[in-house]
Amino acid sequence: MKLYILRHATAKDLGNGILTDESRPLSDQGNREALNLAAYLKARNTEIDLIVHSPLTRTTQTAEHVAASLSVKSQASDKLSTAGDLHTHIQVLDEFKSLARLLIIGHQPVLAQFIFKLVGADRKIGLTYPPCSLAVMDVEHHAYGWGGLLGSLLLPTDL
Secondary structure, eight states: OEEEEEEOOOBOOSBTTBOSGGGOOBOHHHHHHHHHHHHHHHHTTOOOSEEEEOSSHHHHHHHHHHHHHHTOOEEEOGGGSTTOOHHHHHHHHHHTTTOSEEEEEEOTTHHHHHHHHHHTOOGGGOOOOOTTOEEEEEEEEETTEEEEEEEEEEOGGGO
8 A cells, every 4th residue: 555644734823712722723834835735746646545634623624635636535534633543543554455545644743653663663763744744655464564665755845
């Protein structure tokens, strides 16, 4: 499976009428980041079968930008919310293992842990994964679980 792991774009801070973390929308910068990434993926004829994202506002908005650009369906999964963990992210892979190309959109710090788990790396090495960063991986399910190779890591500053 070709797996795309995207951290949501930059969100507004709490305050000024934003009362909960769950309801934080994308900032103006975040909307630009998501639109730039969507344009980048479209320009490279990226094919994705499905986008699965956290139900939080900022991830939903990030997914909407990418889905519209690539003409692909998206759906929310509580397993990718800020309450999710490494185990729930693996469950998402299990649920959609029949797909050839999956994009998941979620939150730190679990996304970095998820990437480390899939490549079999030590989580102590650290990973810069700012908002709207995209990891592209080739993953497979083996008898011992999921594993794969990190093909590229795209930061918003790379666009």
